[in-house]
Amino acid sequence: xxxxxVTGALGQIGCELVPALxxxxxxxxxxxxxxxxxxxxxxxSNTGAPSADGDYEYLDCTxxxxxxxxxxxxxxxxxxxLAALLSAVAEEKPxxxxxxxxxxxxxxxxxxxxxxxxxxxxxxxGAFGPTxxxxxxxxxxxxxxxxxxxxxxxSGELMSDYYALRFGVDSRGLRLPxxxxxxAPPGGGTTDYAVDIFYQAVRYRHYACFLRPDTRxxxxxxxxxxxxxxxxxxxxxxxLHHRNAYNVTAMSIAPEExxxxxxxxxxxxxxxxxxxxxxxxxxxxxxxxxxxQAAHADWNWAPKYDLETMTEDMITKVRQKLxxxxxxxx
Numbered sequence: 001x002x003x004x005x006v007t008g009a010l011g012q013i014g015c016e017l018v019p020a021l022x023x024x025x026x027x028x029x030x031x032x033x034x035x036x037x038x039x040x041x042x043x044x045s046n047t048g049a050p051s052a053d054g055d056y057e058y059l060d061c062t063x064x065x066x067x068x069x070x071x072x073x074x075x076x077x078x079x080x081x082l083a084a085l086l087s088a089v090a091e092e093k094p095x096x097x098x099x100x101x102x103x104x105x106x107x108x109x110x111x112x113x114x115x116x117x118x119x120x121x122x123x124x125x126g127a128f129g130p131t132x133x134x135x136x137x138x139x140x141x142x143x144x145x146x147x148x149x150x151x152x153x154x155s156g157e158l159m160s161d162y163y164a165l166r167f168g169v170d171s172r173g174l175r176l177p178x179x180x181x182x183x184a185p186p187g188g189g190t191t192d193y194a195v196d197i198f199y200q201a202v203r204y205r206h207y208a209c210f211l212r213p214d215t216r217x218x219x220x221x222x223x224x225x226x227x228x229x230x231x232x233x234x235x236x237x238x239x240l241h242h243r244n245a246y247n248v249t250a251m252s253i254a255p256e257e258x259x260x261x262x263x264x265x266x267x268x269x270x271x272x273x274x275x276x277x278x279x280x281x282x283x284x285x286x287x288x289x290x291x292x293q294a295a296h297a298d299w300n301w302a303p304k305y306d307l308e309t310m311t312e313d314m315i316t317k318v319r320q321k322l323x324x325x326x327x328x329x330x
Contacts, residue, residue, distance in 0.1 A: 002077025003029050005070065007061050007108065010034040012184040013122065013225065014082045020226045021080075022054050031074050033059035035083070059083075061104035071111045078233065080120045081108045086189040087126055087149040088279050094148035101152035102159075109163045109171065118170035120233055121160050123245055125177050125218055126190075127153040130285040137287040139247050139294040146285050160244040172232050173244040177218030177290070179225050180310060182317035190282045194219055194258060198318045201262050201269045210276035213256035216288040220250040221305040221313070228301060235299035242294050250303035251310070252289040261311040 004021055008014050009032035021030045037058055057070050061083045070076070083104050090097035105121060112119045128137060129144040143154050153175075160171040178191025186192035193209050200207035220228075228248050237243070259271040295301035305313070 001025070001029060003031055003074045004078045004080065005031045005033060005074065005076040006080045006082060007033050007059060007104070008081070008083030009056075010036050011082055012179060012181055012186075012189075013222070014080075015184045016181060016222050017080060017082070017226050017229065018054070020230065024230065027053040028055070031055045031057055031070070031076065033057040033070065035060050061107055062100060064107045064110070067107050067111050068114070071115050071117065076115065076117055078118045078120070079108055079112060080229065080233075081105060082122060084122075084152075085149070087124075087147060087282055088190055088192075090149040090152070091147055091278060091282070097148045098152060101149070102155055105156050105159060109159065109169060112169045112171070113163060113167045118233065119160065119163075119172070120229060121156055121171060121173040121244065122229075123153045123157050123173050123175045124149070125175055125286050125290065126150040126282075127157060127175055127245070128285075128287055132287065134286075134288045137247065137290040139242055139245075139291060147282055150285075157245045164243060170237060171244055172235075172240065173246070174225075174228055174232060174295075175245055175247050175290070176225060177220045177249050179220055179222050180314065181222040182314050182321065183222070190279045190286070191217055191219065193255060194253070197255070197258060197262065197271070198314045199322070201266050202315065202318050202322055205266060205268050206270045206272070207259075208272045208274045209255045209259075210274060210279050211255055211283055212275055212280060213259075213271075213273055214254050215280070215283050216252055216254040216257075217283060218249045218251070218287055218290055219253050220248070220303065221310040224250050224303045224305050227304075228295075231301065232295075232299060239298050241298055246295045246298070246301075247290040247292040248295050248301055248303075249290050249292050250305060251307045253307055258307070258311070261307055262315070265312065265315045 018032045084101045085097040163169040164171045197207045
């Protein structure tokens with residue numbers, strides 16, 4: 001078996017995807033990489049990143065030759081390309097966001113073309129815009145995003161389609177909703193409130209949310225997202241009719257609804273609202289819910305976590321994590 005390379009492995013998705021891939025395929029089959037330096041070639045940083053049971057490479061995806069060298073050195077056959085700036089940060093640095101998000105993907109697709117690799121590219125609900133139907137957003141619909149993050153995601157979907165049609169690259173992708181993780185800290189996304197709220201609730205019983213209380217957005221618990229990525233990449237290619245842009249979802253929630261669910265476990269929890277106009281505008285341009293029937297039909301996608309089960313598991317895991325950190329505090 002040829003090896004798997006994960007770019008952006010120290011990010012929110014990568015720090016959970018890499019261990020899942022290593023558990024499924026074997027530790028020596030998965031190469032974690034990121035622009036940040038790990039402690040050694042077989043260890044991770046303290047960000048909840050991949051553990052010390054597999055190889056790590058420093059990799060800047062905008063450096064074409066460096067990427068090509070790593071792919072050839074490790075005989076990589078599949079690339080999960082996660083390296084990118086998230087929505088809110090991308091709006092602060094739009095020129096750099098385009099260079100990284102699109103330049104990095106182009107280099108990955110070129111490496112895949114030259115070396116016969118399959119590619120996973122995570123698109124997003126950010127690929128939609130204010131003129132897209134916001135409820136039950138169709139699989140195929142108008143995409144006119146108003147953020148640099150969204151523009152890059154739409155462009156990435158199209159570029160991946162092009163490489164599949166023109167060069168036969170086995171490229172596949174998901175339009176991911178907001179992801180809720182108990183492993184990595186928030187990384188600059190518009191839906192990050194749904195991660196930070198759990199840490200603040202467990203620590204302080206209080207959270208100041210940067211979105212309005214009724215801002216409904218699609219969300220998914222990270223274990224479901226990781227499973228969706230792996231299942232898509234292992235699906236029979238002949239059945240994939242929307243290979244680079246599958247809508248997937250698990251739950252559609254608003255901050256006030258999530259806070260109510262948290263109060264079932266932490267009754268004294270209080271939420272306030274200090275709305276950030278930039279992130280609120282981004283959220284208002286995204287779908288409230290998407291239609292993922294194509295994913296159900298083509299590769300039997302189905303989430304396992306809903307709002308209730310996700311909240312219970314998040315609170316349990318966050319408590320365990322914070323207790324462990326306190327035990328090791330000086």
